[in-house]
Amino acid sequence: MQTNQKQDKKLIMLGLLIALVYWVLDTINLLKLNTELDYTQALVTPGLIPIIIRLIVVLSVLGFSIYASGLIDRTNNEKLILNEQIEAKSHCIATAGTPIVVLNDSLRIIEVNKATARLTGLNAEDILMSSGVSTLFYKNDHEAIEKALQSKQSEPSLGVFKVRNKLGKNCWANVTTAVEYDRDKVARIYLLLNDVTNLMELRAAVATEANGNDAEETQTNLEQIQKEKTELELELKKLQQSHTALQAEAERLEKVLRLTEVDLQSVREINKKLRQENQDLISKQQEIDEDLQSTPVQVSQPEVAASIDFDRFEVDMLLKELEAKRDQTSTILNNIEDGIVITDLYTRITMMNPAAEDILGVRLSQVLERPIHFLLQEPSLTDQLQKTLHQSLQNNRFELRTESLNNNQPLHLDVKAIAIKNRYLQEDGVLLIFRKQKD
Numbered sequence: 001m002q003t004n005q006k007q008d009k010k011l012i013m014l015g016l017l018i019a020l021v022y023w024v025l026d027t028i029n030l031l032k033l034n035t036e037l038d039y040t041q042a043l044v045t046p047g048l049i050p051i052i053i054r055l056i057v058v059l060s061v062l063g064f065s066i067y068a069s070g071l072i073d074r075t076n077n078e079k080l081i082l083n084e085q086i087e088a089k090s091h092c093i094a095t096a097g098t099p100i101v102v103l104n105d106s107l108r109i110i111e112v113n114k115a116t117a118r119l120t121g122l123n124a125e126d127i128l129m130s131s132g133v134s135t136l137f138y139k140n141d142h143e144a145i146e147k148a149l150q151s152k153q154s155e156p157s158l159g160v161f162k163v164r165n166k167l168g169k170n171c172w173a174n175v176t177t178a179v180e181y182d183r184d185k186v187a188r189i190y191l192l193l194n195d196v197t198n199l200m201e202l203r204a205a206v207a208t209e210a211n212g213n214d215a216e217e218t219q220t221n222l223e224q225i226q227k228e229k230t231e232l233e234l235e236l237k238k239l240q241q242s243h244t245a246l247q248a249e250a251e252r253l254e255k256v257l258r259l260t261e262v263d264l265q266s267v268r269e270i271n272k273k274l275r276q277e278n279q280d281l282i283s284k285q286q287e288i289d290e291d292l293q294s295t296p297v298q299v300s301q302p303e304v305a306a307s308i309d310f311d312r313f314e315v316d317m318l319l320k321e322l323e324a325k326r327d328q329t330s331t332i333l334n335n336i337e338d339g340i341v342i343t344d345l346y347t348r349i350t351m352m353n354p355a356a357e358d359i360l361g362v363r364l365s366q367v368l369e370r371p372i373h374f375l376l377q378e379p380s381l382t383d384q385l386q387k388t389l390h391q392s393l394q395n396n397r398f399e400l401r402t403e404s405l406n407n408n409q410p411l412h413l414d415v416k417a418i419a420i421k422n423r424y425l426q427e428d429g430v431l432l433i434f435r436k437q438k439d
Contacts, residue, residue, distance in 0.1 A: 011072070015065025019058035026054055099173070099193040103132045105186040107149060119173070119195060121166030132191065137161050149177065149189060160196060172200040341432040342420070347372045347385050350429065359413075359436050361406040378402040381415075388417040389427050400434070412437040 027043045030050060046054075093100050093111065099119045102111035109132045112124045120136065127135050133145050141161045148158050158175040165171040173193035180188040333340055339356030343349055348371055352364045360375060367374045372381060378400050388396045396417040403410055415434040422428040 011069045012062070012065050015062045018065075019061045022057055022061070023054055026050070099195070101132055101136065101191040101193070103149075103189040103191065105189075107132050107146065107189070109135065110188070116193065119165075119171065119193060120163060122164075136163055136191075136193075138164065145175075160200070163193060170197060170201070171195070172197045339432075339434045339436075341372075341375065341434075342429060343372055343385065343432070344429045345389065345427065347382060347430070349375060356434070359434070360411070361404040361409075375405075376400065376402055377405070384415075384417055385430050385432075388419050388430050392419045392421070392427060394418050399437075 023043075027039070027046065030046050031039065090111070093102065093113050096113055097115055099116035100113050101109055101116055104110050108129050109127050110129070112122075112127065116122075117124060122135070133142050133149070137145055138161075145158060145161065156176050156178070158177060160172055160174050163171045163173045172195070174196050176192045176194070178190040178192070179186060180190070333351070333353035336353060337355055339359045340351075340353040341349060341356050342351040348369055349364075349367050350369070352367070352375075357363055362375055372385065373379075380398075381400060384396060384398055387393065398415055398417075400413040400415055401411070402413075413434045414437050415432060418431040418433070419427055420429045420431055
C-alpha cells in the first residue's frame with residue numbers, strides 16, 4: 001500500500017515538473033516573439049490569452065497525472081486481488097485430496113497436485129508442459145478424450161478411463177472437467193481424476209462370477225436341449241412309422257379306387273349295352289308286329305313266342321350281370337373306411353358310400369342328383385371340382401374346413417379328387433375321396 005502511495009506522489013510530482021517545464025519553455029518562446037517584454041513580465045504576466053493557455057495545459061497535465069495515478073492504483077489493486085485468488089486456487093489444488101491436472105488451451109500440463117503424483121506415480125517436474133492426454137491416458141482413448149476436451153459443448157463428465165501408472169498397477173479414474181475462460185478464450189482446463197479402481201475391479205469380479213453362472217446355466221440349457229432333441233428324435237421316428245403306415249394305407253386305397261373305377265366303368269358299359277339291347281328288342285318287336293300285320297303268311301305262334309322268350313332270356317342275363325356288378329361295387333364302397341362321393345359333369349351327386357354319410361351326417365337319399373353344395377357348403381369345393389374336370393387331374397389333393405349340415409359340427413377334411421372318364425376318354429364326372437382329420 002505504501003508503495004502505491006509513493007508511486008502516486010511520484011506521478012503527481014512528475015506532472016508538476018512537466019507543467020513547470022512547459023511554462024518556462026512557453027515564456028522563452030514568448031520572449032523570442034516579443035522582444036519588448038522582459039523575462040519577469042513574460043514569465044508572470046504574459047497577457048490574458050497566453051496565461052489562459054498555460055493554465056489549461058498545466059491543469060490538463062496535472063489532471064492526467066492524478067487520473068493516471070488512480071488508474072494505476074485500481075490496476076494494482078485488481079492485480080493484487082487476482083494474485084491472491086491465483087495463490088488461493090493454487091493452494092486448493094495443491095492440497096486437494098482429489099488428483100487435479102491443469103491444462104492450457106493446447107492441452108499441455110501446466111500444474112498438477114500431489115494427489116495426481118500418488119495416483120500415477122509421476123513427478124510434477126517430469127510431466128510439466130507435456131501433452132496431458134498422451135501422458136495420463138492410454139492410446140486407444142486419446143482420440144475420444146481430445147475430441148471431448150476441444151469441444152466447447154463438452155459435458156463435465158468425460159467418463160471412466162484407464163490412467164497410466166508408472167508403478168505398473170491397474171488404475172481407473174472417472175474424469176470430470178472444468179474450463180476457465182479469459183475473454184471468451186480457453187485459459188485453463190481442469191481435469192479431476194476420481195479413482196474408481198476398486199469399483200472397476202469389483203465389477204470385473206462380478207462379471208467373472210456372472211460368466212461362471214452363465215456357463216453353468218448354458219451347460220444346463222445344453223443338457224435340456226439334448227434331452228429335448230432325444231424326445232424329438234423319438235417323436236420323429238414315431239411320425240415316420242405313422243407316415244409309412246399312412247403311405248401303405250394310401251397305396252391300398254389307390255388299388256381299391258382303381259378297382260372301383262374299373263367296376264364303375266364296367267357298370268356304365270353294361271348299362272349302355274342294356275339300353276341298346278332294350279332298344280334293339282323294342283325295334284325288333286315293332287318289326288315283328290308290322291310283319292304280322294302286313295303279310296298274309298301265317299307264322300306259327302310258338303315260333304314267335306320262342307323268339308321273344310330268347311330275347312327276354314338275354315335281357316334277364318344282362319340284368320343279372322348288371323345287378324351282380326352293382327352288388328360287387330356296392331360291397332367295395334361299403335367296406336371302404338374313407339368317404340367316397342361321385343358327381344357327374346354338372347357336380348350333381350350320383351353316388352355316396354356309408355362312410356361318407358357317417359362323416360358328413362347326411363344320407364344319400366337327401367342329396368341324390370343334387371349339386372354338391374347341398375352336401376358341403378364350401379365355395380372352394382366347386383372350384384376344385386371344375387379344376388379337376390378341366391385339367392383331367394388324377395390326384396388333386398386339398399383340405400376343406402366346413403360344418404356338418406345337420407348338427408353344425410366343424411369338419412376338417414383331407415380330400416382327393418379324381419377325374420372319371422368314359423370309354424371315349426371324355427370327362428364323365430369326379431370321384432371324391434375324403435378322410436376326417438383331427439384338429
